[in-house]
Amino acid sequence: MLPKPSLAAALLLGLTACTSAGPIPGTVEYAAATVSRGYDCGLRVDRGRIIARLDRQERAAFVAANAGYAVRSYKAPHACGSAERERVQGELTALSRR
Numbered sequence: 001m002l003p004k005p006s007l008a009a010a011l012l013l014g015l016t017a018c019t020s021a022g023p024i025p026g027t028v029e030y031a032a033a034t035v036s037r038g039y040d041c042g043l044r045v046d047r048g049r050i051i052a053r054l055d056r057q058e059r060a061a062f063v064a065a066n067a068g069y070a071v072r073s074y075k076a077p078h079a080c081g082s083a084e085r086e087r088v089q090g091e092l093t094a095l096s097r098r
Contacts, residue, residue: 028054028061034091036069041080041088049096 023029031050038045047066054062080088 023065028058029065031095032062032065033069034088034095035066037080037088038092039070040078041085043085043089043092045092046096050092053096 023033031054035045035047035050051059051062
């Protein structure tokens with residue numbers, strides 16, 4: 001059995017890994033999360049253009065993932081700093097061009 005301080009450290013490390021893991025860049029889920037974050041940041045999001053750039057098979061997955069992120073965002077909205085807003089804007093621009 002681990003001593004209590006080691007157990008606490010292991011638990012904290014495990015929880016950190018769970019909360020920091022997100023969708024993998026380049027996936028439909030990542031695109032959906034980015035769109036949702038764009039709305040959180042108050043950015044103009046051309047969701048229709050992003051969906052139009054996806055393959056037909058990916059569109060349903062995007063819509064479902066985006067709805068899930070929207071619900072989570074609504075329940076716990078987060079403000080964006082200027083650096084994050086700029087990063088998300090760049091990602092949204094790239095998604096609408098791909």
